[in-house]
Amino acid sequence: MIRKICCLFLLLVVYSSCQKSKAQKSVYPNHVGDTAFDEKIDDPNFKVCTTGRIPQYYEFGKSLQFKGEKPAIDKHFEILKQNESTAESGYITIRFIVNCEGKTGRYRIEEMSNDYQPMSFDKNLVEKILTLTKELSGWIVGGNPEQPVDYYQYLTFKIEGGKLIEIMP
Numbered sequence: 001m002i003r004k005i006c007c008l009f010l011l012l013v014v015y016s017s018c019q020k021s022k023a024q025k026s027v028y029p030n031h032v033g034d035t036a037f038d039e040k041i042d043d044p045n046f047k048v049c050t051t052g053r054i055p056q057y058y059e060f061g062k063s064l065q066f067k068g069e070k071p072a073i074d075k076h077f078e079i080l081k082q083n084e085s086t087a088e089s090g091y092i093t094i095r096f097i098v099n100c101e102g103k104t105g106r107y108r109i110e111e112m113s114n115d116y117q118p119m120s121f122d123k124n125l126v127e128k129i130l131t132l133t134k135e136l137s138g139w140i141v142g143g144n145p146e147q148p149v150d151y152y153q154y155l156t157f158k159i160e161g162g163k164l165i166e167i168m169p
Contacts, residue, residue, distance in 0.1 A: 049099055
């Protein structure tokens with residue numbers, strides 16, 4: 001009898017230690033890559049429509065969800081190809097959400113060298129790229145007309161000598 005009680009007690013201890021406390025909140029997003037709202041940098045008027053996982057743009061089977069596609073984006077950023085030369089080279093990636101209304105928000109910036117190591121570009125260059133990215137209008141709503149969804153989009157800018165060389169994807 002004592003043996004059964006000890007085994008039951010041991011199982012109860014193991015089970016309870018495996019359970020997550022309801023008061024404890026996870027520091028991790030629900031899905032890898034989720035961009036949570038940050039009141040310090042995000043527009044509070046930008047709303048996402050999707051309650052679950054937000055897909056990536058390429059999950060719709062298309063490379064770019066933009067009216068006029070890549071040539072229209074290249075033309076929009078043409079001014080950066082005439083930028084003053086500096087010694088900076090690498091990549092600036094801006095990731096954001098396109099919501100079910102075709103509006104954008106929750107912009108995040110990542111800067112890296114040609115060796116894919118973190119680095120910081122000239123703040124003016126990064127700000128110009130971010131401003132021009134926010135000015136882009138013509139994002140196509142994801143999903144289908146009956147059930148539009150939000151999606152993550154990113155643009156990566158290849159910089160050589162302070163000048164814009166290429167925009168990916």
